[in-house]
Amino acid sequence: xxxxxxxxxxxxxxxxxxxxxxxxxxxxxxxxxxxxxxxxxxxxxxxxxxxxxxxxxxxxxxxxxxxxxxxxxxxxxxxxxxxxxxxxxxxxxxxxxxxxxxxxxxxxx
Amino acid sequence: xxxxxxxxxxxxxxxxxxxxxxxxxxxxxxxxxxxxxxxxxxxxxxxxxxxxxxxxxxxxxxxxxxxxxxxxxxxxxxxxxxxxxxxxxxxxxxxxxxxxxxxxxxxxxxxxxxxxxxxxxxxxxxxxxxxxxxxxxxxxxxxxxxxxxxxxxxxxxxxxxxxxxxxxxxxxxxxxxxxxxxxxxxxxxxxxxxxxxxxxxxxxxxxxxxxxxxxxxxxxxxxxxxxxxxxxxxxxxxxxxxxxxxxxxxxxxxxxxxxxxxxxxxxxxxxxxxxxxxxxxxxxxxxxxxxxxxxxxxxxxxxxxxxxxxxxxxxxxxxxxxxxxxxxxxxxxxxxxxxxxxxxxxxxxxxxxxxxxxxxxxxxxxxxxxxxxxxxxxxxxxxxxxxxxxxxxxxxxxxxxxxxxxxxxxxxxxxxxxxxxxxxxxxxxxxxxxxxxxxxxxxxxxxxxxxxxxxxxxxxxxxxxxxxxxxxxxxxxxxxxxxxxxxxxxxxxxxxxxxxxxxxxxxxxxxxxxxxxxxxxxxxxxxxxxxxxxxxxxxxxxxxxxxxxxxxxxxxxxxxxxxxxxxxxxxxxxxxxxxxxxxxxxxxxxxxxxxxxxxxxxxxxxxxxxxxxxxxxxxxxxxxxxxxxxxxxxxxxxxxxxxxxxxxxxxxxxxxxxxxxxxxxxxxxxxxxxxxxxxxxxxxxxxxxxxxxxxxxxxxxxxxxxxxxxxxxxxxxxxxxxxxxxxxxxxxxxxxxxxxxxxxxxxxxxxxxxxxxxxxxxxxxxxxxxxxxxxxxxxxxxxxxxxxxxxxxxxxxxxxxxxxxxxxxxxxxxxxxxxxxxxxxxxxxxxxxxxxxxxxxxxxxxxxxxxxxxxxxxxxxxxxxxxxx
Numbered sequence: 015x016x017x018x019x020x021x022x023x024x025x026x027x028x029x030x031x032x033x034x035x036x037x038x039x040x041x042x043x044x045x046x047x048x049x050x051x052x053x054x055x056x057x058x059x060x061x062x063x064x065x066x067x068x069x070x071x072x073x074x075x076x077x078x079x080x081x082x083x084x085x086x087x088x089x090x091x092x093x094x095x096x097x098x099x100x101x102x103x104x105x106x107x108x109x110x111x112x113x114x115x116x117x118x119x120x121x122x123x
Numbered sequence: 124x125x126x127x128x129x130x131x132x133x134x135x136x137x138x139x140x141x142x143x144x145x146x147x148x149x150x151x152x153x154x155x156x157x158x159x160x161x162x163x164x165x166x167x168x169x170x171x172x173x174x175x176x177x178x179x180x181x182x183x184x185x186x187x188x189x190x191x192x193x194x195x196x197x198x199x200x201x202x203x204x205x206x207x208x209x210x211x212x213x214x215x216x217x218x219x220x221x222x223x224x225x226x227x228x229x230x231x232x233x234x235x236x237x238x239x240x241x242x243x244x245x246x247x248x249x250x251x252x253x254x255x256x257x258x259x260x261x262x263x264x265x266x267x268x269x270x271x272x273x274x275x276x277x278x279x280x281x282x283x284x285x286x287x288x289x290x291x292x293x294x295x296x297x298x299x300x301x302x303x304x305x306x307x308x309x310x311x312x313x314x315x316x317x318x319x320x321x322x323x324x325x326x327x328x329x330x331x332x333x334x335x336x337x338x339x340x341x342x343x344x345x346x347x348x349x350x351x352x353x354x355x356x357x358x359x360x361x362x363x364x365x366x367x368x369x370x371x372x373x374x375x376x377x378x379x380x381x382x383x384x385x386x387x388x389x390x391x392x393x394x395x396x397x398x399x400x401x402x403x404x405x406x407x408x409x410x411x412x413x414x415x416x417x418x419x420x421x422x423x424x425x426x427x428x429x430x431x432x433x434x435x436x437x438x439x440x441x442x443x444x445x446x447x448x449x450x451x452x453x454x455x456x457x458x459x460x461x462x463x464x465x466x467x468x469x470x471x472x473x474x475x476x477x478x479x480x481x482x483x484x485x486x487x488x489x490x491x492x493x494x495x496x497x498x499x500x501x502x503x504x505x506x507x508x509x510x511x512x513x514x515x516x517x518x519x520x521x522x523x524x525x526x527x528x529x530x531x532x533x534x535x536x537x538x539x540x541x542x543x544x545x546x547x548x549x550x551x552x553x554x555x556x557x558x559x560x561x562x563x564x565x566x567x568x569x570x571x572x573x574x575x576x577x578x579x580x581x582x583x584x585x586x587x588x589x590x591x592x593x594x595x596x597x598x599x600x601x602x603x604x605x606x607x608x609x610x611x612x613x614x615x616x617x618x619x620x621x622x623x624x625x626x627x628x629x630x631x632x633x634x635x636x637x638x639x640x641x642x643x644x645x646x647x648x649x650x651x652x653x654x655x656x657x658x659x660x661x662x663x664x665x666x667x668x669x670x671x672x673x674x675x676x677x678x679x680x681x682x683x684x685x686x687x688x689x690x691x692x693x694x695x696x697x698x699x700x701x702x703x704x705x706x707x708x709x710x711x712x713x714x715x716x717x718x719x720x721x722x723x724x725x726x727x728x729x730x731x732x733x734x735x736x737x738x739x740x741x742x743x744x745x746x747x748x749x750x751x752x753x754x755x756x757x758x759x760x761x762x763x764x765x766x767x768x769x770x771x772x773x774x775x776x777x778x779x780x781x782x783x784x785x786x787x788x789x790x791x792x793x794x795x796x797x798x799x800x801x802x803x804x805x806x807x808x809x810x811x812x813x814x815x816x817x818x819x820x821x822x823x824x825x826x827x828x829x830x831x832x833x834x835x836x837x838x839x840x841x842x843x844x845x846x847x848x849x850x851x852x853x854x855x856x857x858x859x860x861x862x863x864x865x866x867x868x869x870x871x872x873x874x875x876x877x878x879x880x881x882x883x884x885x886x887x888x889x890x891x892x893x894x895x896x897x898x899x900x901x902x903x904x905x906x907x908x909x910x911x912x913x914x915x916x917x918x919x920x921x922x923x924x925x926x927x928x929x930x931x932x933x934x935x936x937x938x939x940x941x942x943x944x945x946x947x948x949x950x951x952x953x954x955x956x957x958x959x960x961x962x963x964x965x966x967x968x969x970x971x972x973x974x975x976x977x978x979x980x981x982x983x984x985x986x987x988x989x990x991x992x
Contacts (some may be wrong), residue, residue, distance in 0.1 A: 040151035041158070057155070058178030061148055065183055077147065083157060085128070087150025 228497025334382025537592025657791025754808025
């Protein structure tokens with residue numbers, strides 16, 4: 015396995031965190047993924063991935079403000095770390111390399 | 124609008140979630156909940172919240188170091204274990220009863236589970252098991268045999284037609300089963316085998332150790348044998364290429380062994396030791412009237428059973444010549460899944476070993492009941508002890524134990540007991556299994572480390588622990604600390620029925636049902652054995668001969684045996700009076716073609732009526748000279764009624780192809796008592812074939828009998844290649860009811876066990892009761908109560924409960940027993956003494972159980988128990 019390896023869902027979550035910039039907290043990330051990719055995401059699987067990415071050092075997190083709508087609980091905002099950013103770029107470069115290597119997409123039916 | 128999220132899921136979430144991320148995720152949950160309300164409404168949102176919480180319950184989210192996940196951490200946990208252990212040791216009798224009761228219950232359950240599992244696993248081992256069907260014949264003419272109009276066999280040409288015309292069929296094989304004599308230079312043995320066609324291995328994937336499945340049966344004289352038969356006949360030598368002789372009746376043929384099969388699994392309906400090509404029976408190939416082969420098919424994945432069945436009538440139109448019989452009989456051909464074969468008993472002339480649905484149902488019920496009995500014991504003793512334990516609960520609560528902790532403590536205790544009982548049961552099952560297997564005539568295997576058995580055992584332990592521990596766990600943990608410590612629970616007993624009494628009543632009701640059930644089965648069995656069936660069953664030796672000697676040979680043997688002073692009469696017959704199942708339509712003078720009659724029939728020699736003591740009502744016996752080319756007949760009374768004849772005009776009438784009626788005999792039970800008496804003709808003819816010789820012996824000493832038997836053995840062996848096989852008719856008769864006998868034995872065993880379990884419980888209960896009332900009894904004695912008064916004081920309350928249990932159980936038992944008896948045309952009526960006996964038996968066991976404690980209490984010196992205060 016190469017150094018630049020991310021599971022598909024991990025990649026999606028990291029990209030979404032990047033998209034949301036300063037607004038990347040739990041519910042926002044889920045909504046963003048559901049809207050953009052039209053797929054159902056459970057909080058359980060997403061939180062697990064967030065924790066894992068944070069452990070790997072690709073994301074960092076910090077508590078934010080509490081709101082009435084959240085029953086007085088604070089939000090946890092996630093941010094991309096430098097490692098995370100270079101990781102994402104590495105993954106993209108790998109993909110681009112692969113795409114560049116294809117002369118023309120041939121499909122069989 | 125309801126904006127407050129449901130509390131329970133959030134509480135649960137807070138309980139398991141790691142504190143580090145509890146706050147923000149809970150916030151997320153709430154926010155998302157409100158969002159879902161806006162999108163899809165409150166109901167959906169609530170449901171969704173539950174789902175989200177459950178999906179968050181995963182290892183990465185759970186706080187493992189959190190003490191709330193472990194019921195009592197550290198010193199508290201130690202304290203629980205210590206107290207539980209002390210409780211077990213302190214109340215030794217109590218613990219013993221609990222463990223013994225649970226062990227007995229679990230042992231019963233495991234044994235029965237093994238049996239039921241075994242019975243349900245027949246024929247499931249084939250790769251295509253769910254696509255294999257058996258084709259059977261259903262007669263729509265109203266013609267019945269033994270109460271069923273379905274027959275397992277089909278004509279051979281049907282198989283050919285189905286193979287040729289139905290694309291839904293992936294593979295098809297025709298099978299005939301037969302017992303033959305297999306002979307090599309050194310050995311000879313009687314073995315069951317199957318004559319099969321070449322697609323056999325495509326339908327049934329039996330494993331060939333040697334040989335290619337597509338080639339082993341292509342040559343007409345090839346034979347495939349099991350490795351068991353191979354080692355029996357050839358020891359360690361390679362069997363392939365060797366030859367053996369197969370003898371069917373008097374025909375001998377030499378076969379070459381082309382393959383060796385791995386021994387077929389135990390749970391296979393098709394039992395055989397060899398396979399040989401069915402082409403031996405090519406003379407039937409085009410005969411639609413001879414229905415004697417079994418047809419098995421594998422359907423394509425996409426094919427539907429009904430579609431295939433629906434196409435068969437067209438096949439018949441195309442392939443079969445219509446004649447009177449085909450038009451009259453209106454046969455239908457149906458498919459039955461292979462998996463149903465072992466437990467289907469309604470199809471005549473079926474192949475293979477049969478199980479019994481009744482046995483499975485009754486035993487499953489017994490298994491669950493005994494388990495309940497055992498749980499109830501535990502609960503009862505727990506309730507009895509709740510007085511002492513409630514103080515413990517009170518103190519624990521004062522120290523700060525939560526309700527959850529207490530519940531888990533009590534549940535853990537009962538789980539510990541059931542785990543211990545399970546371990547003991549495993550040992551007991553090992554020990555009892557050979558006896559149990561022999562009783563059921565199955566070879567059951569118990570492997571506690573089997574991946575199917577382990578989960579079952581875990582589930583049993585979990586459920587038993589939960590049920591038996593539920594009362595102490597849920598009730599005792601809810602007690603109010605203040606009232607417990609003031610001792611108010613004790614005085615709080617309701618005067619009417621309480622849970623404990625209801626449980627005792629239930630227990631005894633179950634026992635009474637089982638006692639009545641086994642008594643009814645036993646009395647029906649005795650009735651079957653003792654019933655006058657209309658023929659003689661005593662001192663009749665029955666020899667079965669596959670290659671029956673010629674008539675002249677038989678006559679000379681008979682003459683020789685009759686010279687023996689211990690032999691009274693000798694006759695040969697095709698079937699025995701215990702079970703005359705052959706039957707067919709008859710044509711006779713003035714018969715109505717629209718409404719043909721069926722008569723059962725058997726062929727016999729002249730002394731048959733005499734050997735079996737069949738009573739002649741009119742005309743002559745079969746001893747008169749045969750004046751009709753087809754033979755002479757005697758009819759039974761039912762046959763007269765069916766044909767609409769009187770005794771006078773019957774004699775001298777002819778039945779086409781069968782012979783002339785010369786006499787009328789009294790009805791006798793020519794089938795087992797599950798069935799009615801059928802119209803019957805007993806025929807004597809010069810051309811008949813026989814399978815049995817029946818010899819009526821005179822009363823004589825055992826040594827004379829043995830000498831006679833030996834002489835007969837020598838004579839028969841000199842005239843037959845097959846091993847000498849004999850039986851006394853008594854035994855043959857008993858075999859008709861082997862299934863009832865087995866059921867009776869099993870139920871007796873389990874009834875005794877259930878009484879034992881219930882008595883154990885009552886024993887413990889009364890011990891506790893007496894212990895609690897020690898002072899009361901002492902005071903009564905001081906005031907002048909006699910020992911008898913004290914004993915009756917204690918026994919009375921239990922007797923009352925048992926009586927109520929009996930009243931509850933009686934109607935249920937009556938209903939169940941009646942259901943079982945419906946299987947028999949001839950049955951006992953359920954007698955009042957059955958109930959009286961069951962009631963008396965439970966009452967006596969109750970008194971005996973309670974008496975040891977009550978007597979001790981009544982004899983104790985009151986000074987000892989009163990001195991303490």
